[in-house]
Amino acid sequence: MKRVLSTSISVGLATGLYGISFGALAAVAGLDLLSIMLLSILMFSGASQFAFIGVLAGGGSPISAITSSWLLGVRNGFYAMRLNSVLSPRGLMKVIAAQLSIDESNGVSAAQSDLKSQRYGFWATGIAVFVFWNLATLLGALAGDFLGSAETWGLDAAAAAAFLGLVWPKLKDNKILALAAAMVAVVGSFFLPAGVPVLLTVLVALVPRRSK
């Protein structure tokens, strides 16, 4: 459990690095502090949040900002399905678990071998990411102007490395699946709007596995 907790806190801290750039970008996009914080507290889904501010910053309408973040949130639904069978939460816990069902919490949970660690990994990571993501958003929103661009600090590469770390334990048994997903996402990026190619890879997961 100690090892799981240390992973969870590490993931939370790493997400925090990315959260700083979210807060800063949102401020640059012209959002007020209340709206920026509501995005991190209520929406609490990195890709959807970046899409939301990205569309608005690019001159898009509120409707298209809502639609983009909504479509990008669909993968949380897949995670939630998996997590529901792992956690079997009841009542209010269902709602809290749902809010915390994101890439990171599901990733750490799925990387564990036994059920107890899978549950622990979900809650510890979900809470750690929630705390650090929101603190970082606030910090970024307030200090964004001094930091300059996220790229200068390598925060874009940090985000890629953070996701690589989440999927790493699963890659060994899923090499072809992962390779196919990467190819579909990259090729799709040539002609599809941002966010859609990643979702398209769900089709890759539909191809049944022939042997273990």
Next chain:
Amino acid sequence: MTLTVIIASLAVFSWKMLGYLIPQKWITDGIRAFSERVTVVLLTALVAVQTLVTGNQVEFDARVPALGVAAILFALRVPYIVVVIAAAATAAGLRLLGF
């Protein structure tokens, strides 16, 4: 703006909640295996896009060596947070040098 944010947040939450409201008995072993595979493909796709794609183009920039460094360190079982910081430092350093 605040109202737009709240509507968008509820829209995103609807997916999360839906996953918990689908009755357990509908979730067969096949669906469970599928959602495990979905986790792998989505995370891998995020890695690929965030490493290689800028807008509608593939770009080999400082992110690629940074991810290479991350992969090597993960293989060496270096702690997660150290790897993430090393990846950021690699990209930031290369950009400082003009890549």
